[in-house]
Amino acid sequence: MTQRTAGADGRESTAPHTTLAERRRVVAATTIGTAIEWYDFFLYASVAGLVFNQLMFGPLGSGAATIVSFLTVGLSFLFRPLGAFLAGHFADRVGRRLVLMVTLFTMGAATALIGLLPTYDSIGVWAPVLLIVLRILQGVSAGGEWGSAVLLAVEHAPVHKRGLFGAGPQIGVPAGLLLSSGVLALMNVIAPGDAFMEWGWRIPFLFSILLVIVGFYIRRGVDESPVFEEISQRAEAGATNPVGSLFRRYLPLVIVGALVFAGNGTVGYMTTGGFIQNHATDPDGLAMERGAVLLAVTGSAATWMLFTLVAGWVSDHLGRRRTYIIGFLVQAVGAAALFPLVGTGNIWILFGVLVFLTVGLGLTYGQQSAMYAELFPASIRGSGVSITYAIGSILGGAFAPTIAAALVQGTGGTAAVTGYLVTATLVGLAAVLLLKDRTGIALGPDNEAEQATGHFVLGRSRDAT
Template identity: 55%
Template sequence: MSTTHPQSTTADRRKVVAATIIGTTIEWYDFFIYAFAANLVFAPLFFSPAGEGVAMILSLLTIGLSFLFRPLGAFLAGHYGDRLGRRPMLVLTLLLMGGATTLVGVLPTYASAGLFAPIALILLRILQGISAGGEWGGAVLMSVEHAPLGKRGQFGMSPQLGVPIGMIVASGILALMRVIAPGDAFLEWGWRVPFLLSVVLIGVGYIVRRTVEESPVFQEIREHRDQQSAPIKQLFARHGKLVVLAALLFAGNNALGYMTTGGFIQGLASRPTDEGGYGFDPVGVQLAILLSAVVWLLSTMLGGWLSDKIGRKKTYFIGWALLLAAAIPLFELVKLGVGGIAVGASFMAVGLGLTYGPQAAWYAEMFPARIRYSGVSISYAIGAIIGGAFAASIAQALLQAFGTTWAIVPYLVLMVVIAAVATALLKDRRDIPLDIDFEKSGQWESWHRDQAPHEAGRKS
């Protein structure tokens, strides 16, 4: 049985890989510069009347606030992505994210606009969350559903690369702006430049994504007129437990990842000591995080490739073991300075990549074709809330409550353990056929019920 559409040529696949990498890079660049700014400048600029400590927590909470609206983006994009197609949702979510990010760059501060400033910031952050909730599922399915059999991990890894690449770009630009606009200049105007640069990136991403062919699986669904009228209802009625386990699978990766992608370590390391930080050179801190993002990029590529060779589940377990080993000394290494940050964050990045590279392929293989967009998007969005939404805020609250970063470590360890349990309970369905005919034949349900070996997928 074919698992790719006859029109899914090598050229189509190359375009898809390029488009998903560029698109998700832009999405996550936008997301990361907000997280970094929330840790570095938003507290005094938008929440200063609340007092120093509370302002910092409020600023960090706006990072998590957007996660609460990711499910809305996932529901909307999932519903229309399963009915209208994957590609239209990709373009819309990209434009929404870029537009919201650009507007953050021109917002007035509390000093000049009063309450309007934090309210507008929060509203724009909500739009970012809606966009992020819908974007990932479409990018994943475009990659995995175009992939040849036996290489879904490698193709599905391409949108995952957008996260570390976006972090590399964001860290590099923030480091550059720290040099161009040091000290008060960064607080006054330097932080705005990375947000305004989204205008250029939107144009590039939009052009690239418009040239990509629709997913071959959705083409088959449309040709058979098999779109679900209520895909989300079907998803929870028949696959609710699977959604919960898939969400928990992502939560562990997200909680640890948001120590850097959420900007917590950068903020802690570079804030002055009289503001509760370590007072390290902010440029050096950003460059250390940039190095860890390069390691994350490489380990994500390794994770996708390895999952095609030894399976999704085995790759994840290796990653969880490495993350447990990295979480314990993480903050002790951060205290050592820029070099320690580079070592600690890079060590953690290896485990992050091995538990992120295979995610797209494993998620896509969990859900049948007609509700797949809804399934992967909603699972991802819920996992992001459980794991990453308030990871930075929780870490900051634990630090302030106990006065030591050791209080954060049990929280991170617990999240990894929960995700590892979910990994054990999920079935590895590497190479299961993804097409609509396989679903309609009734074999999808029996495959997921009967622990069939993945080699059957290669023969079908």
Template identity: 40%
Template sequence: MSTHDSAHASAPQVGVDATDTRHLRLVIASALLGTTIEWYDFFLYATAASLVFNTLFFPDTDSYVGTMLSLATFAVGFLVRPIGGIVFGHVGDRIGRKRTLAVTMLLMGLATASMAVLPTAAQVGVLAPILLLVLRIVQGFALGGEWAGAVLMAVEHGPRGRTGFFGSIPQIGLPLGLGLGTAVFAVLQTTLDAADFLAWGWRIAFGVSLVLVIVGFVVRLAVEETPSFRAAEAAEVTVRTPITTLLSDRTLRRPTILGLLSRWAEGAAFNTWGVFAITYATGTLGMAKVPVLWAVTLACAVMAAVIPLSGRMADRIPPTWIFASGVALYGVAVFPVFALFSTADIVWFAVGLVIVFGFVHGWFYGAQGTLYALLYPTQVRYTGISFIYNVAGVYASGLTPLILTALIHAGDGSPWRAAAYLAATGAISAVATAFLRPGEPEATLRRPVEHPEPVTVGA
């Protein structure tokens, strides 16, 4: 019997009556709304870094240096995420997923809303970028615990045979959050003149976050704790320090190391097409900002539609196959997509984004949450997938816009060095994913216990 089949066979039947159905709908709404808000907040900063912050907070530099400094503050959010992942992973594995997610949402929302009232460098000098950096650190810290918790709330509530689909729901929040952010900026730049947009218009996008967070917080409080965590807690099989267990137990090292490598392509890809592409198109290629933002928004809409289809497929075939095939395809597609970008034609730019960002990224991203959740037992699952997602986020996500900007600058505007780097990440991640074995026997800790309610995939 294959690993996938054995994991499936070990799962208990989960009945879903009318009451359960209503609660599952609430779980889906909570996961989708929560991650959409969190990613809106986090990547709104990325869009602003390319269009606003380089001018308002780093004004005494040339365009290249100002953009690099602005993107550096963007990268800091990823540097802090592993710390947030360890802290909130510990809390989530010890006291539960529900309360942890409520805290992460409040922190993220307050930090983003505070950016709406930040003074600029023209008003307070060097204090402006310092305050911006502090709030970005809070954002990164909060997001470090958000993604893993949202995925587990969905996967661990998912009925047998539908965990792949449920695990894909929080993933939809990423393209929706980014798409919402780029759409808001596009509308503001269309309705306001350049002077008003830079003076106060961009602040509206950040202020909206406070309203969204209040709604999301109320919904999250209404969701029950996951069955897997409740069962582990009742059986008293939680561990004292999940991060120590994760790093010291040799049976958990292999999936952790391979998971870090498999995540490389996904992080690099998203921050290339969703963040760097805006800077590259409007800066290096000289394309108009608003059409570029709408192109990114269109690609995000396509991705949001593809992700649940990928999740449904992860209930029929191993998620490793979906993820490995997707990151390999991304590595191959990088060169033709940059060739389309190099035309500096908005139509071809949009076509390239829709293909590689909408379809390809949506295909492998939809299976990612379920794939990583299946690597760990309940006691360390929050910490484990937080560790993979956030540590890899430092080199795979946060540094990507800086690396690509530097490579293109070194090549006098040529994108091929950057494309080669991205293709390499696709190859590395495809190989690492092929060696992952999700759903292996759950009794891997030094204090072996049977997984109270194992998550599984399969028809």
């Protein structure tokens, strides 16, 4: 059965019909599944600055150990494109749903094994080597997860609710941060002091086994994307080499789209990458209480979740581009205020500035699923969305904590970090201003010609065929 949906120009196109109940299942599955994936991913980042710098890289000395520990956080981002290339290719060739099941199990297995790893004192250099290998597997999985999740949500959505539906898997990211920070804060109470370093940090990693079982149960009953089903029913069955087509036809679009996410990710990874947690609790610095800092990060993740949802909903009414502009302006103020206020050493001020910052982060994040889906033609959309996101994560989030740590160590203060974050935000804003608003464009394969042109504000639209 098909239903009529309108494109950006008011024309109608046909798309397979999905019921309201199915759409709700898809949103629930992509949101919860993505939250589980990012719980695993962010858990490592949080523990990197609290535990791994001592237990896995301790012989390097405190300063170098912290930088190397954050390097392992960033290292996984270098392998996200591999996951994105593989997942994007197979999402365009065999479907979004199968890819999501594979990434879920890969991430869960790697995370659980980290919880079982011996420390440097037990097996020497093999401890950090095995840790890095498992972190790489997390990176491959994370690179493949996001694109398929957001397309499953957006391609099931009614045209006037793409932003709202697409905000579901986006909410999974701050939800993963909230869950990981919350579980770590709970373990800090259950296993305080030395007990946390001895065994308490391991429990959240092993908890991933239960979460993967929950994620599998939820995702197994979800139908494939209606857009992919429509493509697969045709003789051509999509592009034979979607990755090659993407880079041959849309490389400038990939770069600009990646810079949009980089503007958000650089700032977001101050908390999701564990830098704020390490900076605030450093015994040679602010020496704030670990549990209080983890609770502050957890609380700000709730704000991030809320405004991610708000951004998705607002973008359906104001457009993706206008919502991004508002968000980046708010984020710029938050980025400028972050470290000067964190430097006061007051936990309530820390919490307040993180809450304000996450308002901006949410407003530059909730609409991203819909915006990316509306950028690329149907036949290569899986590759376009996944690879653009992966490149953006390298340019933005990958080494942001490492760069911040090096700037603090090199300058003796945080002013350079503030400049770094504000600059990244303005780059994201500039990238958004280059793009036309394509809110509501028809997503089905019947509209490939429209989808292939008219991406940029300046210059003539070209036919990418």
